[in-house]
Amino acid sequence: MPMTMSTMIDSDSFDPRDLRNAFSQFATGVTVVTTIAPDGERIGVTANSFTSLSMDPPLVLWCPGRHLRSLPAFETASHFAINVLASDQQHLSKQFATGSTDKFDGVPLREGIAGIPVLEGTLATFECETVARHEAGDHVIYIGQIQRYAHAAADPLVFHAGSYHGTTTQRSTEGS
Known part of the structure; x- marks a missing residue:
């Protein structure tokens, strides 16, 4: 079934809500990004602005908004x-998207690197390990070098x- 595109919008007339709706057409995975503050407080936020960047x-990278209350901890x-959340972990996405005092309450954890x-x-x-941080409009780009994964x-x-x-x-059989 062919799709019909909406009217093309030029940069001089961008509507922020409409632009956000256009961005939302790209399906993303859902993650919870975690760290630890200098005082030992555990920090966690839901994010879908994550991608692999390099193999070697x-x-x-991930990109939190500047409005994020926990941004100083990541800095x-x-x-x-x-x-990266599995399909049955929507509750975790919602839990870490809230402003609750202890987002980690009831969440099984292990202590990672650092x-x-x-x-x-x-x-x-x-x-x-955080290796770079770049200012980018109303967001910050964090680049991390993977030290361990599972x-x-x-x-x-x-x-x-x-x-x-x-x-x-649907698992691909290409390259098998």
Whole structure:
């Protein structure tokens, strides 16, 4: 079924809400990014602005908004973890998206590199050392070099057009 594009919008007439709706057409995975503050407080936020960046060296990036209350903790932290959520972990996405006092309440954890909290039972985890930080509009780009990772076989939690979606994984047989 062919799709019909909406009217093309030029940069001089961008509507922020409409632009956000256009961005939301790109389906993303859902992660919880964690770190530890200098005072030992565990920090965690839900993020979908995550991507692999390089294989050599192994790098990832994520992009928190400047409005994030916990941004100062990430600015001072030497390490962070990306915890990729599985399709049955929507509750974790919501829990870490709130402003609650202890977002980690009831969440199975292990201590990662440099004491960072790592969520147990996720689809994948990447424990990273922060190697670069770049200002970018109303966000900050964090680049991390992977120090340790783990992954499991399960279906991912996906976010598209403002809603969570599960998937049915169809494994490719190419290259087998």
